[in-house]
Amino acid sequence: MTQETVRPTDGGLTLPQYRRDDVDAHPPLLSPGYGSTVLRAPQRPLTYLPQRLTEVTGPLLGEGRVGELDHDLTRQHGAEPQGQRIIVHGRVLDGDGRPVPHTLVEIWQANAAGRYRHVIDTWPAPLDPHFEGVGRALTDEHGRYRFITIQPGAYPWKNHDNAWRPAHIHFSLFGRAFTQRLVTQMYFPGDPLFFQDPIFNSVRDPKARERMVARYDHAVTAPSWALAYEFDIVLRGRESTPFEDGDDDE
Amino acid sequence: MSERLGVTPAQTVGPYLHIGLRWPDGSYVVPEGTPGAFWIRGRIVDGTGAPVVDALVESWQADPEGRFDHPDDPRGARPSSVPGFRGFGRSETDAAGEYALLTVRPGALPAPNGETEAPHLTLSVFARGLLHRVVTRLYFPDEPAANAADPVLCSVDADRRDTLVAGPTSDGFRFDIRLQGEHETVFFAV
Numbered sequence: 001m002t003q004e005t006v007r008p009t010d011g012g013l014t015l016p017q018y019r020r021d022d023v024d025a026h027p028p029l030l031s032p033g034y035g036s037t038v039l040r041a042p043q044r045p046l047t048y049l050p051q052r053l054t055e056v057t058g059p060l061l062g063e064g065r066v067g068e069l070d071h072d073l074t075r076q077h078g079a080e081p082q083g084q085r086i087i088v089h090g091r092v093l094d095g096d097g098r099p100v101p102h103t104l105v106e107i108w109q110a111n112a113a114g115r116y117r118h119v120i121d122t123w124p125a126p127l128d129p130h131f132e133g134v135g136r137a138l139t140d141e142h143g144r145y146r147f148i149t150i151q152p153g154a155y156p157w158k159n160h161d162n163a164w165r166p167a168h169i170h171f172s173l174f175g176r177a178f179t180q181r182l183v184t185q186m187y188f189p190g191d192p193l194f195f196q197d198p199i200f201n202s203v204r205d206p207k208a209r210e211r212m213v214a215r216y217d218h219a220v221t222a223p224s225w226a227l228a229y230e231f232d233i234v235l236r237g238r239e240s241t242p243f244e245d246g247d248d249d250e
Numbered sequence: 251m252s253e254r255l256g257v258t259p260a261q262t263v264g265p266y267l268h269i270g271l272r273w274p275d276g277s278y279v280v281p282e283g284t285p286g287a288f289w290i291r292g293r294i295v296d297g298t299g300a301p302v303v304d305a306l307v308e309s310w311q312a313d314p315e316g317r318f319d320h321p322d323d324p325r326g327a328r329p330s331s332v333p334g335f336r337g338f339g340r341s342e343t344d345a346a347g348e349y350a351l352l353t354v355r356p357g358a359l360p361a362p363n364g365e366t367e368a369p370h371l372t373l374s375v376f377a378r379g380l381l382h383r384v385v386t387r388l389y390f391p392d393e394p395a396a397n398a399a400d401p402v403l404c405s406v407d408a409d410r411r412d413t414l415v416a417g418p419t420s421d422g423f424r425f426d427i428r429l430q431g432e433h434e435t436v437f438f439a440v
Contacts, residue, residue, distance in 0.1 A: 027261070037379050041430060042437050047406055047437065054359065057323055170267075185262075200261075211257075234257050
């Protein structure tokens with residue numbers, strides 16, 4: 001589904017326009033296999049919202065929001081946490097492959113035993129006094145980010161009989177416009193728990209699901225120190241304007 | 251032409267969103283003590299009317315002059331005349347499903363076809379059970395003329411427009427969000 005670029009008019013206000021997502025790009029809000037959607041997903045069809053000034057601008061956060069050790073989840077609480085140390089890196093891109101520079105990336109995750117440091121997570125797996133599970137980073141001028149953390153564990157939940165969430169890291173992205181805001185989860189390649197996870201499988205297109213799975217990246221591992229995964233995140237791209245298309249052949 | 255890539259799919263923030271998304275200053279679109287600042291408060295409820303206690307509301311808005319400090323505003327990026335104005339707010343819901351944002355009223359906005367958008371905030375709601383954010387808009391109850399001319403409000407079924415208009419309170423405005431059910435809030439595809 002696409003939308004025409006808004007042309008200049010008597011007001012002279014020309015706004016960038018972002019491509020609307022394909023129907024299968026994101027999970028349907030009502031995905032009954034994930035029980036919590038049943039009473040929370042809106043039932044009425046969404047109303048079309050033109051992308052106007054409020055939607056094509058957005059918070060350009062970063063300065064002052066990221067501390068010196070926020071990208072390194074293994075050095076935030078005195079000693080090192082238990083678990084397999086990993087580097088998680090990648091780029092934030094738009095749908096045309098253009099890097100999104102200087103944008104805030106926020107992550108959170110369970111510890112190596114699959115336990116969150118959260119008052120409502122009470123399953124009998126150990127907490128780790130040296131792991132909080134929250135990270136922040138800004139992308140550089142090439143859209144690159146890099147975290148150091150530990151491999152999160154899988155954990156049980158009550159969605160269905162013997163339900164387990166595959167190991168994952170939550171990612172929150174802003175891009176440069178309200179329309180690009182995205183919260184997603186990064187999964188690990190080959191996880192045997194995918195088959196029974198209704199959140200991962202709520203994305204119906206298998207190719208789209210694969211975009212949530214990181215790639216093991218041996219080239220970026222730190223010898224005798226840490227394994228590495230690469231996870232590129234793609235936010236919406238812009239509609240091209242006639243101006244920008246001027247050089248293209250018909 | 252650059253390569254076209256598929257977007258990364260959205261996933262729910264889950265019940266542990268507070269670990270990663272809690273900001274001590276999240277509620278403050280403007281600093282406390284800002285002249286003219288008011289609170290926007292509201293409750294998020296599910297299809298049974300039960301409060302959604304693990305949600306997060308984010309807001310984005312123009313400053314009181316209707317300007318954005320953003321390079322894609324074709325009128326030019328302009329820092330707000332309100333000191334400390336962030337434009338962006340983030341509030342998790344509490345045990346009663348209530349969120350709160352301290353802000354100032356945005357100005358009206360020009361639209362490309364010569365129309366004028368009434369003062370509004372754009373809101374995102376994230377929660378366990380929401381696989382993708384839902385987006386809505388908040389309009390002000392004491393702007394009847396501007397609201398009547400607002401192209402987005404006018405595009406909404408007349409009998410549902412009131413779900414987008416906040417109500418007055420002693421210290422600002424109230425804007426409840428009903429995720430589903432009889433008086434479901436209007437949500438937008440953006």
